Amino acid sequence: MPPSIHPVDLIAALRQHNLTPAIVFLTSRRACDDAMQAFERDQVALPPARRRNIAATLQELATQYPSIAEHPLVPIVERIGVAAHHAGHLPSWKIAIEELMRQGLLDAVFATTTLAAGVDFPARTVVITQSSVRKTRDFTDLTNSEVQQLAGRAGRRGKDLVGFAVVTPSPYIDLGVITKGLTGQPEPIDSQFSISYSMALNLLKAHPLGQIQSILARSFAQFQLNRRAETLESKLDTLHVQMEPYGPRVCTDWITQWQSFEQARKRKSQRVHPKRQEPPELTSRLHFLTPGRVVGLTRGRGIVLRQYRSRGQKSPMVTVVREAGAVTECPASTVTQVFDRMFDVQEAPAYPWCAPHSLDELTGHLSELPVRLPVLPILVQPEPEEREVALTLTDDFPCPTCSSRPACQKDHATALKLRQDVQRHQKMIHALRTGLWHRFQSRTDVLQQFGYLTPTCQLTADGEWARLIRMDHSLLITELIRAEAFTGVEPHVLAAIMSSISHDNDRPGSFPRMSPGLSTVMWQVRRLAESLAPHEDPPLLRADVAALTERWVSDPNLTWLGLCRTTTMAEGDIYRLLARTLEYLSQLHTLKGTHRGLADTADKAIKNLRRGVLEELP
Amino acid sequence: MTTDELEKLLAVQPVSLLHQLGRGRIPRHFRLGKRRLIEALLRSTATNRAGLESDLLALMKDGDQQQIRPQAQPRTEPASPRRQSVSGKPEPAEPATDLKAFLEGIGVPEPSPFVPDPWQEEALAHLAETDVIVSVPTGSGKTYVAVEATRRAIDAERTVIYTSPLKALSNTKFTEFSKLFGADRVGILTGDRRDNTHAPLLIMTTEILRNLLYDAAGGEIDVRLDTLGLVIMDESQYLADPERGVVWEETIIFCPTQARLLLLSASIGNPQDIAAWLTSIRPTPCHLVRHNRRTVPLRAGYLHPSGKLAPLFRSVGIPHGHASLHQESKRLFSQYEAETLQPRSR
Ligand SMILES: Nc1ncnc2c1ncn2[C@@H]1O[C@H](COP(=O)(O)OP(=O)(O)OP(=O)(O)O)[C@@H](O)[C@H]1O
Ligand SMILES: [Mg+2]
Numbered sequence: 024m025p026p027s028i029h030p031v032d033l034i035a036a037l038r039q040h041n042l043t044p045a046i047v048f049l050t051s052r053r054a055c056d057d058a059m060q061a062f063e064r065d066q067v068a069l070p071p072a073r074r075r076n077i078a079a080t081l082q083e084l085a086t087q088y089p090s091i092a093e094h095p096l097v098p099i100v101e102r103i104g105v106a107a108h109h110a111g112h113l114p115s116w117k118i119a120i121e122e123l124m125r126q127g128l129l130d131a132v133f134a135t136t137t138l139a140a141g142v143d144f145p146a147r148t149v150v151i152t153q154s155s156v157r158k159t160r161d162f163t164d165l166t167n168s169e170v171q172q173l174a175g176r177a178g179r180r181g182k183d184l185v186g187f188a189v190v191t192p193s194p195y196i197d198l199g200v201i202t203k204g205l206t207g208q209p210e211p212i213d214s215q216f217s218i219s220y221s222m223a224l225n226l227l228k229a230h231p232l233g234q235i236q237s238i239l240a241r242s243f244a245q246f247q248l249n250r251r252a253e254t255l256e257s258k259l260d261t262l263h264v265q266m267e268p269y270g271p272r273v274c275t276d277w278i279t280q281w282q283s284f285e286q287a288r289k290r291k292s293q294r295v296h297p298k299r300q301e302p303p304e305l306t307s308r309l310h311f312l313t314p315g316r317v318v319g320l321t322r323g324r325g326i327v328l329r330q331y332r333s334r335g336q337k338s339p340m341v342t343v344v345r346e347a348g349a350v351t352e353c354p355a356s357t358v359t360q361v362f363d364r365m366f367d368v369q370e371a372p373a374y375p376w377c378a379p380h381s382l383d384e385l386t387g388h389l390s391e392l393p394v395r396l397p398v399l400p401i402l403v404q405p406e407p408e409e410r411e412v413a414l415t416l417t418d419d420f421p422c423p424t425c426s427s428r429p430a431c432q433k434d435h436a437t438a439l440k441l442r443q444d445v446q447r448h449q450k451m452i453h454a455l456r457t458g459l460w461h462r463f464q465s466r467t468d469v470l471q472q473f474g475y476l477t478p479t480c481q482l483t484a485d486g487e488w489a490r491l492i493r494m495d496h497s498l499l500i501t502e503l504i505r506a507e508a509f510t511g512v513e514p515h516v517l518a519a520i521m522s523s524i525s526h527d528n529d530r531p532g533s534f535p536r537m538s539p540g541l542s543t544v545m546w547q548v549r550r551l552a553e554s555l556a557p558h559e560d561p562p563l564l565r566a567d568v569a570a571l572t573e574r575w576v577s578d579p580n581l582t583w584l585g586l587c588r589t590t591t592m593a594e595g596d597i598y599r600l601l602a603r604t605l606e607y608l609s610q611l612h613t614l615k616g617t618h619r620g621l622a623d624t625a626d627k628a629i630k631n632l633r634r635g636v637l638e639e640l641p
Numbered sequence: 642m643t644t645d646e647l648e649k650l651l652a653v654q655p656v657s658l659l660h661q662l663g664r665g666r667i668p669r670h671f672r673l674g675k676r677r678l679i680e681a682l683l684r685s686t687a688t689n690r691a692g693l694e695s696d697l698l699a700l701m702k703d704g705d706q707q708q709i710r711p712q713a714q715p716r717t718e719p720a721s722p723r724r725q726s727v728s729g730k731p732e733p734a735e736p737a738t739d740l741k742a743f744l745e746g747i748g749v750p751e752p753s754p755f756v757p758d759p760w761q762e763e764a765l766a767h768l769a770e771t772d773v774i775v776s777v778p779t780g781s782g783k784t785y786v787a788v789e790a791t792r793r794a795i796d797a798e799r800t801v802i803y804t805s806p807l808k809a810l811s812n813t814k815f816t817e818f819s820k821l822f823g824a825d826r827v828g829i830l831t832g833d834r835r836d837n838t839h840a841p842l843l844i845m846t847t848e849i850l851r852n853l854l855y856d857a858a859g860g861e862i863d864v865r866l867d868t869l870g871l872v873i874m875d876e877s878q879y880l881a882d883p884e885r886g887v888v889w890e891e892t893i894i895f896c897p898t899q900a901r902l903l904l905l906s907a908s909i910g911n912p913q914d915i916a917a918w919l920t921s922i923r924p925t926p927c928h929l930v931r932h933n934r935r936t937v938p939l940r941a942g943y944l945h946p947s948g949k950l951a952p953l954f955r956s957v958g959i960p961h962g963h964a965s966l967h968q969e970s971k972r973l974f975s976q977y978e979a980e981t982l983q984p985r986s987r
Binding site: 035246490 | 836848921945
């Protein structure tokens with residue numbers, strides 16, 4: 024028995040139950056193409072009338088999009104009424120398949136789950152063969168919303184009385200994820216607000232610095248942060264009430280006093296700790312790595328059970344329970360993310376540092392956590408020096424003879440924990456309320472350092488034009504312009520550099536070689552990108568991708584097919600690369616007021632670039 | 642609604658509905674009993690009751706409609722065989738559906754004149770006064786709301802901007818709207834092209850609109866924004882896109898106050914949050930139109946690699962919340978696992 028159904032059998036089964044037209048979602052483009060190949064040997068062909076209709080529709084579309092006429096998949100689509108639709112195809116081909124589907128001329132389309140929302144592409148049946156999708160590197164389970172977006176394409180209004188979502192197993196399937204997705208509620212969405220250099224410049228162009236904080240406060244990000252802050256504030260209120268019995272005693276700050284006394288007493292017998300040198304990011308995190316906290320680790324997630332210091336180096340460590348209930352010890356520095364999620368833990372003094380039932384509960388919680396969790400905003404601030412205990416002799420403390428001593432001794436542990444809780448809550452609330460503003464300030468600091476902003480946060484002459492560059496890696500691009508890296512370069516070199524900056528996919532492949540002229544400039548771009556790395560993530564700057572664009576722009580006689588033949592990159596990817604390059608070049612063109620030569624070069628590159636299939640769509 | 646009224650209303654709801662309300666509001670709501678759940682709901686929404694109220698009303702409405710539907714549309718949801726076989730013995734659970742019932746009713750509906758759905762009317766009516774968010778399932782007919790709202794705005798001599806997340810989608814809509822409104826009344830702006838920018842309806846990606854708004858705020862305007870009456874943001878669930886979501890926020894924050902905002906979104910878990918956010922930053926309170934009903938009923942099936950088909954769930958339609966699998970698909974799936982987990986005989 025094969026691990027999954029053969030595509031030809033799948034379509035036959037769907038046809039037999041009158042479940043066509045169908046969209047079959049497969050895990051990869053490769054799987055879609057393979058499925059199409061499987062039909063090559065299939066003898067079944069459509070009735071002649073259907074074939075003529077498909078041919079006629081394609082012909083009509085080809086008048087608007089000439090690339091359709093020559094598409095190598097045309098014959099098989101006409102013969103069997105089944106097609107593939109994925110990001111490796113040209114937009115014009117995807118439009119053609121969508122149109123055939125709308126007219127009811129196809130029985131099935133093999134597609135990847137990236138089939139975008141909103142593309143009018145419904146069917147009677149949707150076939151789901153996977154329960155996870157590839158996101159950057161790892162596979163993650165489909166969310167309820169994603170399952171519903173896929174299944175939701177089944178059942179066309181006005182064309183179907185009922186729609187079907189059919190699950191068929193493959194080695195990639197977890198039935199639980201899909202049934203949960205079908206029957207569950209879509210997940211709530213969270214703000215993904217981030218502040219870019221160009222956002223900072225554009226805000227400061229239009230508004231005085233004094234207004235920025237209130238503008239940021241209007242974001243959905245701040246709206247959601249405020250809600251979290253409100254929850255914490257009500258918890259803080261409860262904590263304050265719990266603190267009431269531990270108010271001032273003989274000394275006002277008896278908690279600190281008792282703590283110092285305790286420390287002094289212990290230190291009598293012990294060596295003095297070596298002074299800890301930890302990065303401030305880590306120090307500010309430690310406050311939050313308390314029992315019950317959900318954290319992200321290099322692999323998977325865990326819940327903190329305790330925090331301690333290692334014996335030798337005294338470096339901060341955490342004990343965490345991980346998925347499947349494993350309890351592990353790891354350095355606090357290996358925690359990649361601190362999530363805004365806490366669970367109750369019944370702590371215990373020895374391994375596994377919590378009560379057994381607590382451990383079971385936590386393991387259960389871990390497996391139930393949603394795919395996306397809000398991260399805790401943590402402000403990195405220089406910590407006030409941990410109050411060094413000036414008095415090392417216990418005799419210098421009034422505590423031993425104080426009338427409040429028994430009470431202090433008894434309450435200290437509880438009071439200290441409460442006080443730490445209060446402080447932690449105050450820190451979190453502060454971070455939630457002011458985090459965005461701090462992020463904005465860290466952007467303006469860099470912009471001042473580079474001379475795009477004056478010390479009073481006004482745009483400098485460079486800032487005035489730099490704010491027009493509004494794409495990713497804007498700092499790199501504006502710095503390249505200021506370094507005159509593009510002075511006198513050929514249009515094809517400029518286009519090639521822009522495409523290597525815009526391209527963010529590391530899918531390997533074979534590509535043409537680049538010209539010596541391009542490689543000199545490329546070398547300069549790489550060096551600058553590296554030097555900017557502390558302030559902006561460097562782009563991949565792939566030479567092979569740049570060379571492809573260079574080819575297309577430098578040789579106006581090169582045909583699309585000719586270009587595609589020089590590389591293993593799929594034509595849909597080439598198209599997207601060039602289309603994005605066009606957008607980047609257009610932004611350079613908006614600098615015509617200040618950078619005449621650059622704008623002219625960009626314009627020439629645009630003209631050379633936009634031809635053939637790149638002209639088919641606006 | 643006062644807190645007391647709200648509490649009373651909550652008290653008469655089924656627990657499952659309360660759990661739905663609890664999602665995203667109360668951690669581990671599924672552990673709580675009814676009484677504690679209501680208390681927790683009231684506590685967690687102490688500062689913002691409106692969201693809870695609107696969700697509650699929406700869920701109650703949903704519940705009502707689900708109850709009426711089987712009678713209203715007997716053809717699309719064939720009665721389960723149980724109707725005929727009700728015997729004296731009460732059964733603990735409804736008997737599972739069979740493949741025949743599962744596959745019954747496939748077909749094309751009779752053509753009928755176009756009648757807008759109540760939710761479409763509701764969205765359009767409110768758009769005359771306020772911003773509107775529509776969060777309904779895929780394929781429900783959000784485009785109709787966009788088109789009709791555009792028509793009304795153009796009739797009132799206001800300009801309209803329609804944004805989509807993707808260039809491909811902008812292109813499709815450009816073709817579609819040009820047919821509807823006439824080519825001279827529709828323009829399109831992309832990163833590198835501007836066609837017919839003086840048309841009353843402009844189509845662009847959200848990034849382009851964000852740039853326009855920044856240009857306008859910075860004093861350089863090249864598209865007239867003073868006559869702007871309506872901004873439609875299609876697929877606004879992109880607000881949660883890790884890379885691009887920020888652009889939706891910027892656009893909404895800087896959207897001119899005289900223009901109405903129409904956000905069209907697929908079903909998301911917390912549209913009431915977005916509505917509350919808009920209400921807090923826009924001149925008029927935002928109206929939320931939301932439902933989770935599918936216009937065309939959906940069923941789920943399981944197809945074994947041998948070509949054998951079975952209903953996935955015990956019921957004909959897709960149940961809400963906790964679901965039990967159909968015994969046949971359960972059997973087929975364990976058979977599949979047994980077959981594929983066996984060591985390869987090669
Ligand atoms: N009131 C109605 N009566 C009958 N059919 C309708 C009605 N409203 C919309 N439709 C039809 O429903 C279909 C789907 O509509 P539309 O594309 O607008 O869905 P959508 O909500 O935008 O979906 P998506 O989430 O995929 O973008 C269209 O064919 C449309 O003509
Ligand atoms: Mg739509």
